[in-house]
């Protein structure tokens with residue numbers, strides 16, 4: 001703790017790392033810093049922690065000299081190498097934002113040097129690697145914290161509220177889709193040995209959130225990966241999950257989708273909810289809840305649909321359903337940074353636990369097995 005602030009050394013200052021560097025150097029938080037003038041007020045809501053009062057950027061290290069120059073340009077301190085950062089007694093913790101294949105070695109080295117670790121997702125490439133890291137965390141007493149920041153995405157928190165508060169009755173099915181059309185980025189994400197592929201990139205986020213939303217055992221998984229734009233690593237995937245209660249979910253990541261399906265859909269026995277896409281600015285979130293007001297509308301005359309008649313699929317009478325906007329929420333966008341620092345200082349319980357990250361990795365491995373063997377894989381039974 002220098003100047004009364006928890007000091008972070010950042011390793012890896014590329015796409016994500018530069019976000020962390022700026023967020024910590026200027027004391028705003030990643031999402032808050034990158035908010036536009038229009039969205040700044042929203043991101044700076046009263047409940048968002050001012051992290052500049054808790055933590056600071058001690059300095060950065062990147063193997064690429066250009067990234068080091070970029071950091072210097074912002075007035076950040078740049079270490080000669082990773083060992084120099086670890087040797088700095090002022091550094092309390094290391095934030096790892098390097099490609100996935102470096103996480104294990106860098107995390108273990110940091111903890112053995114007496115530093116806590118905040119590690120970008122996917123924390124490790126395999127569950128065995130995470131078990132090894134967890135053993136070092138236990139042995140050294142250093143915190144190892146998985147950075148699963150998308151547990152704080154507004155769209156997820158809105159859907160979680162609908163689920164928790166049964167705003168569409170008892171939910172029985174949920175779907176989440178992340179869809180783009182750019183293929184795998186032309187970096188290490190397309191290389192297997194670097195921890196590439198869309199499961200480790202986006203699958204990890206959407207599985208993480210689903211397991212937090214639905215506090216039940218997952219009993220079965222079936223997954224299919226795609227290799228449309230990249231043959232070495234999957235460029236997309238679809239997973240079908242079944243939970244202990246019979247609740248089901250479909251999670252999908254696509255990078256060759258020129259028309260996107262909704263980000264979220266959820267179905268309950270008294271309604272349905274949809275979020276079409278991420279929110280931009282102060283526009284209301286693009287989505288809605290449609291709720292049943294009466295099951296009385298049972299009998300109806302058939303309608304013509306295509307070349308056939310249907311009673312079952314005839315639209316409902318307008319007075320038997322109601323349309324509602326999605327619930328508004330406000331939350332601390334810097335909670336993960338704050339919770340990491342507070343956990344290291346022994347003042348808070350860790351929100352994203354190692355055990356949770358392990359469960360996520362094991363489920364990802366079950367998906368890969370299902371994809372490879374073309375079978376439904378039993379999971380927590």
Ligand SMILES: NC(=O)c1ccc[n+]([C@@H]2O[C@H](COP(=O)([O-])OP(=O)(O)OC[C@H]3O[C@@H](n4cnc5c(N)ncnc54)[C@H](O)[C@@H]3O)[C@@H](O)[C@H]2O)c1
Nearest residue numbers: 012013014015016017062063064097098099100120121122
């Ligand atoms: N949580 C999120 O929302 C989120 C978003 C993007 C990326 N990530 C994660 O962040 C990590 C980095 O992804 P990225 O998109 O920033 O990649 P990137 O390629 O843009 O940046 C990685 C940086 O690490 C540097 N680097 C590589 N090896 C290094 C080493 N041994 N020591 C020091 N520096 C090294 C590279 O020079 C580069 O600047 C990945 O684990 C990724 O999954 C997380």
